[in-house]
Amino acid sequence: MIEVQHLKKEFKMNKKYPGFKGAIKSFFSKEYTIKKAVDDISFKINDGEIVGYIGANGAGKSTTIKMMTGILTPTSGKIIVNGKVPYENRQENAKDIGVVFGQKTQLWWDLPLSETFSLLKEIYNISDNQYNERMKFLNEILELEPFMLSPVRTLSLGQRMRADLAAAFIHNPKVIYLDEPTIGLDVVVKDNVRKAIKLMNENYGTTMILTTHDLNDIEELCNRIIIIDNGKLIYDGDLTDIKTKYGYMTNIAMQFKNNADIEKCRFIKELDSSIEVWNEHHKTIISFNKNNISSTDIIGKVMGKLDVLDFSIKETSIEEIVKKIYKNEV
Ligand SMILES: Nc1ncnc2c1ncn2[C@@H]1O[C@H](COP(=O)(O)OP(=O)(O)O)[C@@H](O)[C@H]1O
Ligand SMILES: [Mg+2]
Incomplete structure (x- = not known):
């Protein structure tokens, strides 16, 4: 389903000089430094797998996800998702994928949730039957009903995350990218979100990549983990091996x-x-x-x-x- 080959992403940044004069110098300077955010990463992910993509802060997780979704173009290397190159064909690719960024909602801030879903139905061209079937499923696992008529900006973080998950899933994508989907949630909501993710995967066979800081997320959801550090892949394998030793x-x-x-x-x-x-x-x-x-x-x-x-x-x-x-x- 997903193939990543020798993926690299470098960010060019203006060289920074200290102090106020330095700030001015930096502004006009043509000198720059290069940050290797993702540094020669390769892996394959099969249909229906849930893989934990983990690493410390700044390791390069979000940058990898952004390239897989097509938001960013790699400096070098290649990604193929469901037979397509995501950053070359963003519109086509969007039909196949769903994305949740825990730190930032993908929803329309001022629209009631119900209208958001109606809009997504149009955008993705979802038939009435499919839409109703999926809404029913999502309502059951995420309990959206109580805040369906509220504008997104009035939702609590937990409600917002559940809504984001549902929105990423409404068009039944083949792949879902979850970037820190439980960040900042309390224990009960975390647990609900995990259960929902698990059910989506079991009922629809959705392939999932999950980045997280919370080892409990990984433990509940993933059999396989990929660990990256400083842009480099340092482990790809069974969670059990790591867990028996360190978990x-x-x-x-x-x-x-x-x-x-x-x-x-x-x-x-x-x-x-x-x-x-x-x-x-x-x-x-x-x-x-x-x-x-x-x-x-x-x-x-x-x-x-x-x-x-x-x-x-x-x-x-x-x-x-x-x-x-x-x-x-x-
Ligand atoms: N747009 C950008 N410009 C410059 N540096 C960036 C940019 N995005 C990310 N970085 C840097 O790349 C590294 C990896 O970032 P990121 O992928 O967000 O890490 P993670 O999601 O694992 O915390 C960090 O050092 C970050 O500061
Ligand atoms: Mg991140």
Whole structure:
């Protein structure tokens, strides 16, 4: 369904000089720097797959999505989606795809949602039958009815995201691009949005690419993940491999009286082979697999020996997984 070959995107930016004089100099300067946002990425995605496209902030995820949707043209390399080159044929391509950008709505701000859908029906030339069938399905999974008559600008973020999802799906596209579709949502809405995405994929076989910061999105929706960092692909494979090694890792950051450090915490490593200890910004981090040992166990043991001022517990983040991949631990 999707084939990406040696994809690159470079942004040319005016060289920046510091200060006010610098700003003026930058403005007139012909010097520029080049940012490689996407740097030689290749992958293939099959019909009906949901692939998680993940990486830290600024890794190049949105830039890749924008090229796949045809909004941006690659500097070099090639993309083929459903037999077409998206940036060469934007109008044709639009019929095949749906897009949700979590940070920015695709809907008409002042129109009531119901009119937005009527307009989309016309734009995509959807038959009455198909339209009604899909609206019924979308209403069931996204519960749009209560705010169908409200202008988009009056919707809450959660309502707006559900509406955006429905709008991206109304013409039954073959591919849907979801760029941070759960960003900023509360836990309950997140869960609804995930369920809806899953049902769309199951009922209609829609191919999906999902970028996210939330590992729970990935865990619920994807079997396969592609990880990028600094524009480069660093992992393409099973989620299970990553998950068994790191998905269940938890970190506890501890602060001690008298700045006690790593040395004094070493004893904790004897409790379980998954435990690692290191120092970070005046805190001692204890990392462990939560399937083997509980946070309470660890905290209890440490408190029994040392004067703990404060502690916080944190689940593994995408950033940490990326770090581990660099250390060749996957
Ligand atoms: N229009 C642009 N002009 C210049 N630099 C850009 C532009 N769009 C993105 N970038 C840069 O390219 C890199 C990748 O950005 P992006 O694809 O938005 O990352 P992500 O979505 O993974 O957070 C970042 O360093 C970003 O600052
Ligand atoms: Mg982005």
